Amino acid sequence: MITYDNVEIRFGDFVAVPNLNLTIEKGEFFTLLGPSGCGKTTILRALAGFVTPSKGRILIDGKDVTKVASDKRNIGMVFQNYALFPSLTVKENIAFGLKVAKKDKAEIEERVANIAKEVELNQKQLARGISELSGGQQQRVAIARAMVMRPKILLLDEPLSNLDAKLRHQMRIQLKEMQTHFGITSVYVTHDQDEALAMSDRIAVLNAGHMEQCGTPREVSTEFVCNFLGDVNRLEPRVSQRMVDAGATNIDPTLPSYLRIEKVRLAAKGEPTPPGLIAVEGVVAGKSYHGINYTYELKLGQTTMKSVVPEDGMARHFEPGDPVVVLTNPENVLQYPETQNEKAAA
Ligand SMILES: Nc1ncnc2c1ncn2[C@@H]1O[C@H](COP(=O)(O)OP(=O)(O)O)[C@@H](O)[C@H]1O
Ligand SMILES: [Mg+2]
Structure with missing residues (x-):
């Protein structure tokens, strides 16, 4: 020692x-x-x-x-x-x-x-x-x-x-x-x-x-x-689980997961999910403007997450209370495996 x-x-x-x-x-x-x-x-x-x-x-x-x-x-x-x-x-x-x-x-x-x-x-x-x-x-x-x-x-x-x-x-x-x-x-x-x-x-x-x-x-x-990495969503296990249920195969819902807020996209409810993305339903809880971006606060069941969407005329925008579909590429969900020592200690 x-x-x-x-x-x-x-x-x-x-x-x-x-x-x-x-x-x-x-x-x-x-x-x-x-x-x-x-x-x-x-x-x-x-x-x-x-x-x-x-x-x-x-x-x-x-x-x-x-x-x-x-x-x-x-x-x-x-x-x-x-x-x-x-x-x-x-x-x-x-x-x-x-x-x-x-x-x-x-x-x-x-x-x-x-x-x-x-x-x-x-x-x-x-x-x-x-x-x-x-x-x-x-x-x-x-x-x-x-x-x-x-x-x-x-x-x-x-x-x-x-x-x-x-x-x-x-x-x-x-x-x-x-x-x-x-x-x-x-x-x-x-x-x-x-x-x-x-x-x-x-x-x-x-x-x-x-x-x-x-x-x-x-x-x-x-x-x-x-x-x-800047502003990040720490995803609660039940959100990770919903992503797995929505088809993400690379996410282990038992591990902590992180998702950068600019990797979260929004679509109107009922819109088809673009290929490669997974969709989880939520509701807009808040919206604030920061120069060139809107930051959305989203409610997914009991938990919240954020999304930043540029105000560039391309992306759709929503108002608080709107039901939305939260879209993300599961590849953007970051997870870190337990080290061998942690496993041994568990
Ligand atoms: N022999 C030395 N004499 C004076 N300053 C030193 C000497 N060795 C290191 N330093 C200074 O101490 C600081 C830490 O250096 P160092 O331990 O080599 O950093 P690192 O290995 O993290 O790059 C630096 O500011 C360096 O300039
Ligand atoms: Mg050195």
């Missing part, structure tokens, strides 16, 4: 992290998410022992490591730029830390072979120079080099951001599988929201050195949808 206890980190007069309190559980895949410059790397480096907090303590398994040298913390690190030794072979790169630790030759051979298998590097690749490998292979070498030391904690600082999109997706899965396989406590840094949501047990959302939120992907994504 890792604890940041009232940690402040300064660079001269500049306070990069004002007061961080955070606990990361054993075996957890924990992600620091936030825009460039918000302090993710700094927080990671403090845990690794490369920067010393100006206030507060960092504890690992209850032990205060704030002043413990970085090579005594048993932490592995993987960086965005891999930081491999270009003049050494793949095998020599992976074996480097074991050599420094003066392990005997047989043990080094065995441990390198085992970890290479784990990250899917074959004998041929082990003999190659670093520059002969692709970006994805180099990243696997970097992971193997960290993991061969059997660290208690693995830190990953934007490890996938130099890879192309397809490889990034593959590596996400591989990395996550490996983390689960080893059960290693991992602290992962990314500015990529999707990556964080897909891989993490929990996410801390950072902004200017402050932790704005901390929770499971599902807890955090609720806020994302509302903060980053």
Whole structure:
């Protein structure tokens, strides 16, 4: 278990992290998410022992490591730029830390072979120079080099951001599988929201050195949808259920659902439903004008939702009390699956 206890980190007069309190559980895949410059790397480096907090303590398994040298913390690190030794072979790169630790030759051979298998590097690749490998292979070498030391904690600082999109997706899965396989406590840094949501047990959302939120992907994504996507309807289960009854096959009514208000269209009752859309009946409860749009408040049985309709002469408009048909493409309904941990806890 890792604890940041009232940690402040300064660079001269500049306070990069004002007061961080955070606990990361054993075996957890924990992600620091936030825009460039918000302090993710700094927080990671403090845990690794490369920067010393100006206030507060960092504890690992209850032990205060704030002043413990970085090579005594048993932490592995993987960086965005891999930081491999270009003049050494793949095998020599992976074996480097074991050599420094003066392990005997047989043990080094065995441990390198085992970890290479784990990250899917074959004998041929082990003999190659670093520059002969692709970006994805180099990243696997970097992971193997960290993991061969059997660290208690693995830190990953934007490890996938130099890879192309397809490889990034593959590596996400591989990395996550490996983390689960080893059960290693991992602290992962990314500015990529999707990556964080897909891989993490929990996410801390950072902004200017402050932790704005901390929770499971599902807890955090609720806020994302509302903060980053503008005005959103949070659909009650019975509305989701009515959409399922109306033919939506992609919606799970047991999960929270979100629908942006501009994705909700209105039609008069009795009008045919356009292809690809689903129709749910409701009544106009309110209407307000905002420059170029009308915002409608709609009643669907006991629940309400909103729709924004442009005043462009194309769309039909309605008055409070009018019965309407609420149209939407079910593809626009956003849902986030439960994470494995949440399932396990349930
Ligand atoms: N060694 C340093 N000296 C001075 N300022 C630094 C140093 N390292 C980071 N910073 C500053 O601290 C802030 C957080 O940086 P960093 O942790 O690298 O952010 P992130 O990893 O989220 O992009 C930035 O404003 C950065 O300029
Ligand atoms: Mg960084």
